[in-house]
Amino acid sequence: MRPLEILILALDLAAILALILPTRSKLGWSKFLPSVSLGVTLVHLALERYRWQMAPAYLLTGALFLFTLPRLTRAAESRPRKTDRLASRDHCQGFTGGNHEQGVTL
Numbered sequence: 001m002r003p004l005e006i007l008i009l010a011l012d013l014a015a016i017l018a019l020i021l022p023t024r025s026k027l028g029w030s031k032f033l034p035s036v037s038l039g040v041t042l043v044h045l046a047l048e049r050y051r052w053q054m055a056p057a058y059l060l061t062g063a064l065f066l067f068t069l070p071r072l073t074r075a076a077e078s079r080p081r082k083t084d085r086l087a088s089r090d091h092c093q094g095f096t097g098g099n100h101e102q103g104v105t106l
Contacts, residue, residue, distance in 0.1 A: 004044040008057055011037035015064050031071060034064040 011033055018030035041061045 002044075002048055004040060004048055005051070005054055005057070008037060008041055008044060008054070008061060011040060012057060012060050012064060015068075019064075019068075031068065034061070034068045035072070037061050038065045 015030075015033035015037060018033060038061055041058060
């Protein structure tokens, strides 16, 4: 087996285990394992070419990616963006904390 093929299988196994096994606190990076595995698969296909023996692994990688894609898009939509947080603040206060009309001297 070639090194990228081993890496694809290891990432697929880790992604399956992260989906199946319950943990107290979900690891934040584990939700990206199928995406990383898909990226490694694409690099593998570009560099080392297709091997028919790896067809089940390619299908598994694609299935895992499609299965976890809704979770990734839902998480990205629910997370507030930095620009949204900045827009919600009141920027009129400046550095004085809004007390510049009261004549406060420091």
